[in-house]
Amino acid sequence: MFKKILKWTLLSIITIVVLFLVSINLMYKKKLEAPYPNIHASSDSAVIARGKYLVMGPAHCPNCHGAPGTEDIVDRGEEVPLQGGRVFDIPPGKFYPVNLTPDETGIAKLKDEEIARTLRYGVGFDGRLILDFMPFQNVSDEDLTAIISYLRASKPVKNVVPKPEHTLLGKFVFSFVVDPIGPAGDVPKAVKRDSTAEYGKYLALSVANCKGCHTNRDLKTGAYVGEPFAGGFEMDVPGYLITSPNITPAKTGRITGWTEERFIQRFREGKKIAMSPMPWGPFSRLDEIDLKAVYRYLQTVKPVEIEYKEMIKKVAP
Numbered sequence: 365m366f367k368k369i370l371k372w373t374l375l376s377i378i379t380i381v382v383l384f385l386v387s388i389n390l391m392y393k394k395k396l397e398a399p400y401p402n403i404h405a406s407s408d409s410a411v412i413a414r415g416k417y418l419v420m421g422p423a424h425c426p427n428c429h430g431a432p433g434t435e436d437i438v439d440r441g442e443e444v445p446l447q448g449g450r451v452f453d454i455p456p457g458k459f460y461p462v463n464l465t466p467d468e469t470g471i472a473k474l475k476d477e478e479i480a481r482t483l484r485y486g487v488g489f490d491g492r493l494i495l496d497f498m499p500f501q502n503v504s505d506e507d508l509t510a511i512i513s514y515l516r517a518s519k520p521v522k523n524v525v526p527k528p529e530h531t532l533l534g535k536f537v538f539s540f541v542v543d544p545i546g547p548a549g550d551v552p553k554a555v556k557r558d559s560t561a562e563y564g565k566y567l568a569l570s571v572a573n574c575k576g577c578h579t580n581r582d583l584k585t586g587a588y589v590g591e592p593f594a595g596g597f598e599m600d601v602p603g604y605l606i607t608s609p610n611i612t613p614a615k616t617g618r619i620t621g622w623t624e625e626r627f628i629q630r631f632r633e634g635k636k637i638a639m640s641p642m643p644w645g646p647f648s649r650l651d652e653i654d655l656k657a658v659y660r661y662l663q664t665v666k667p668v669e670i671e672y673k674e675m676i677k678k679v680a681p
């Protein structure tokens with residue numbers, strides 16, 4: 365009797381596991397739907413120049429889409445071709461920033477609307493879910509047009525980049541846990557560029573991802589768990605865990621007491637801590653208007669008293 369029960373229990377468990385594995389192997393690849401933004405590249409030189417500024421500067425595309433081995437050049441704030449080839453090897457799988465140059469192996473095969481949809485809705489050209497590597501959902505129509513116009517005008521580089529490979533955990537997460545992230549509220553057609561806190565807010569939230577790194581988050585889901593800009597997000601870099609500082613205007617804030625000039629100067633100086641994941645190189649290209657705007661915006665965020673004792677921790681690589 366007992367043996368019989370055991371046999372049937374085991375058989376049921378095996379059946380459930382097999383069904384589960386089969387279903388996640390089918391589900392994680394499900395094609396997602398999202399609208400195609402009405403965005404079309406322009407060949408106007410002013411639009412392309414604006415796109416280049418955004419791509420190489422505040423939106424820091426080279427930090428991920430530059431070729432492996434170009435990290436030091438990017439850190440110096442210099443331009444590199446966006447030919448892809450790096451890998452993000454994380455628990456859900458291996459993800460490869462694609463070739464963004466207008467070659468057949470890059471974006472030549474993609475329509476403007478497909479590139480725009482990836483950046484705004486987190487849905488790839490083939491309907492796959494794109495994890496939140498690129499929080500550009502609320503970039504204005506005008507700036508998204510500029511970004512794509514610059515990519516179209518850049519020099520083509522032949523480089524085949526592998527397709528993502530999901531681990532079992534990744535297949536599960538893609539099937540049941542994460543959904544693509546779309547824009548929060550209405551996306552502006554254009555944002556007025558000046559040194560006001562309002563423009564700084566747009567840069568800090570929608571373009572340069574200051575909030576994404578300077579707010580504590582759950583590493584597994586990416587969900588925000590801390591107060592905005594209060595830091596405390598522990599980031600995994602090879603051999604170390606590095607915690608982002610609090611940049612709210614609180615007594616314990618890292619930039620409290622800094623003048624606007626000192627803030628701008630700090631960005632001009634670039635990377636000082638070798639393993640820092642902050643894209644200091646591209647940010648060193650930010651012009652004064654943008655840096656003033658970000659500084660002024662940071663003065664307006666809610667002050668949060670919190671300090672992190674140990675910013676850099678050594679861990680086994």
Ligand code: HEC
Pocket residue numbers: 418419423424425426427428429452459460461462464478479482487488489490493494495497498500511528
């Ligand atoms: C923090 C890293 C990071 C940054 C910064 C970044 N990307 Fe990506 N990007 C990725 C990764 C990783 C993938 C591959 C994701 C996948 O295949 O699931 C990707 C994929 C893409 C795709 C592929 C879409 C598709 O349908 O296959 C496009 C287009 C793209 N990025 C454009 C950009 C542009 C433009 C910028 C700058 C404005 C940028 N990315 C900045 C990491 C990044």
Ligand code: HEC
Pocket residue numbers: 568572573574575576577578599606607608609611618619630636637640641642643647658
């Ligand atoms: C990819 C993650 C990331 C992004 C994006 C990012 N930061 Fe940081 N930031 C960090 C980390 C980690 C540190 C601590 C290490 C260091 O100082 O480089 C840091 C340090 C700082 C510091 C302190 C520098 C010092 O010398 O004490 C300031 C100021 C700062 N960030 C502001 C910003 C602003 C403003 C933005 C957006 C324009 C931004 N960060 C975007 C991760 C990030």
